[in-house]
Amino acid sequence: MSIASTSVIQIIPRTRRGVELLLLVIAIAVSVGAYVNIGITVQNAVPASTGYYAAGIGLLALIAHLALRYRAPYADPVLLPCAVLLNGLGVAMIHRIDLGLAIVAEAKGKVPKAPAAPQQITWTAVGIVLFLVVILVIRDHRRLQALTYTAGLVGLLLLVLPLIPGLGVNLNGARIWIRLAGMSFQPGEFAKICLVVFFAGYLVVKRDVLTLAGHRFLGLDLPRARDLGPIGIAWAVSLGVLVFESDLGSSLLFFGLFLFLLYVSTERAGWLIIGGLLFVGGAYFAYMTFGHVHRRVTDWLNPWAIDGGQVKLGLMGQAWGGILGRGLGQGHPEATLYANSDMIISSFAEELGLTGLIAILLVYTLIIERGLRTALGCRDIFGKLIATGLAMSFALQVFVIVGGVTGLIPLTGLATPFMALGGTSLVANWAIIALLLRISDQARRPQTPAAPVSDETIAMAVQKA
């Protein structure tokens, strides 16, 4: 009997919600600590808004946590604390830039702009609301499969929305924003989610066809020519984004996503080769043909040539941060253009140094790897593909924006997930985390439906055994 009971206990997964709560407390403590630290170094006092900030972040995290306990008890315990930490630190840094810009404005005798941090907290609340909607409404991610083509259509629509005259606006050379009711949105952030759902649904159906043996060439199974249609369409659409919206980052993101999912669903490296070649070809074509792409590349090769260029200022900030950083509130991140949005990673690198930057990158890595772990554990192909797609979209996005800011690759206009100032991106990322948690709940949940572990359930299980 005793032997049987041990083996039974082992196969019942633990919910790990307690671990999540502990990690959440740490994440909130770090964020609030950063916020207070900034106040003390910049204003010589614990900021009056600390209570508002701490209660806001804490309450939102707690609500998300309770929703998981209620509706997704087996969900991954690391994802939510990671997202809360990045979101919290992001708001703290946006607040820090607010203070820095206010000091600069004061020195010039101008009226400082309205602070951006409260706005970002509001958007965090909207993000958590969407998080709750996803967790509470989508009880099973497989239901999304029915929406495959709807998602594809909506995704495409969102993608071309900024091209509609009167709605889309040009910002910083890219046409990826729309202006509605006095507010700016980046529909591409939601298009990303829709397209992942579409790609996953489409590939679940078509993977067998695409997997059919084609030609074997240089040790690689290459697909048949007539199966090249979908990849061609994805390539054309992403190139369209590049040409008409001048957005290098989104273009790379969409095409990369499609390619990764194609690869995972067919397990054929040949697709990656073809896709890679198509990407290189498209990128080269764009570089030769379009002024804005060309300029991004020359700016990247010699960032020092542009006076007041954001990359140049950002690189100077990062160098100034050095290994240990200037300390929160003790650098001059506000000296960089877009210090709280595009360049926020540079602001962290300046004040927290290489050490802090690597810590942040490790948190991103954790989210990515937990997402892929979810994909591995998921029992259905559709869920696997969605989890892979969402996790890899995160990986690509972090790589493209952080790589651009740190001078590894040309800078393109993608948002730094959870950290950068901007409502659309933040809300979309909360939806992504919610979807991943939803899938991970399904993946980690015991196969026979079971209530969360309690002594009673164990006793019941033992009796069954």
Added chain:
Amino acid sequence: MNSAIRRLAVAAIILMLALMANSTYLQAFRANEINGRNDNNRVRDSQFSVNRGPILIGSTPVAQSKPSGDRFKYQRTYAGGQVYAPVTGFYSYLFGRGGIELTMNAELNGSDPSMAFRRIIDVISNRPQQGGSVTLTLNAAAQQAAYNGLAGKTGAVVAIEPKTGRILAMASRPSYDPNLLASHDTEKVGSAWKNLNADKDKPLSNRAVQELYPPGSTFKLVTAAAALSSGKYTPESKVNSPAELPLPQTTVPLVNEDGKNCGGSNSATLTIALRYSCNTAFGTVGMALGADALNEQAAKFGFGARPLTELPSVATSQFPGDPNEPQTAQSAIGQFDVRATPLQMAMVAAGIANKGEVMKPYLVQNVKTPDLKTVSETKPESLHQAVTPQVAAQLTAMMVDVVNNGTGKPGRIDGVQVAGKTGTAQTSKDRPPFAWFTAFAPANDPKVAVAVLIEDANIARNDIAGGTLAAPIAKKVMEAVLGQ
């Protein structure tokens, strides 16, 4: 499917590692290079707030940082004011640095590698960074004498200790007040900067080292040195010295300053030619020796090389490349395209004074940490043996004769034998000539060599002569050094 996902997981980690590796390269290895960029405002802001070390003359600060109580924490103040401005330079928030403030910046703000250990201690103990002190070689009395001597004039003075190359005085007028540029009131600084740059007298320029002038007759010392070193001449050798020397390839003759021959005869010894600063005699010698010999001798005194590294924008004195015969004759008397800084002409005198050995001039005596540990101490360094000790002794005797009996009489000091040479360089009819005097004393055991240049003294054209204008200033400076 899972194996493909696992491979993507590895790929994602590689992407993140690439970001980390790139940032490590940027923030750990390239940081110094980027922080050192001129257009780096962050570094400027924070360096401006550092407790910067003082610039000292002996133990008296001529520049130091005092607590300011504003956002920059410290205010740089220049007790040395206009007197020391050409050397100390300035440190302005808006317009960067000049002088020692620029060249010794790393030592003054404590970021120099030699102070790395102390900086680490500061970081660990959470003390603010504090800079080291820089002690200059300048002699306060000599510097003041040089500055006072230039009152109301445009010009420069350099005094060197011949045996070591220590610069004892370096004055340039008109000067400026570095306190105006170091102010934290950016508006005032902006207008001060604008005015200083708009001023046609160029107060921001350190004429002692940054401007090149035709050295005129003081260059005859170089020609005489070349002649004596060639072995073909002694101080008693007679050379052709008419009132007017016809030159080959041109109808313009070389004439003596007073339009007469030298010492009443159409041929004079080198000694007498130098005593009366005879153009035709040295023109003849120059053509006989050839441009190459003159060029070589000039180079041995320091022409053609940057003489001083401790100040920014130090000009390199030049002897013209490949002049024809009449141009060689003109060059031999310091005209045509010969150009020299006052520092260079002081080096010529110092080299002759130091038995023919030219020492590398220097301004920084030592650098110390805030707790007064010596980080570096400058050691005298030989540049060239410009002439043999014998030739140096002959030149000294000739220069003593110039001061005792010739054009250099106004440079005489009671009880001290002075050796010197005057110069008056014509450039064009519409601007006054440059008045020079270079000398050293005492002649038998030189303690100081000096060069004085007067660019513009606001007096009538015919009154300008190195002897009457520049020599009295040199005298005062030498007296200041010897009086101690």
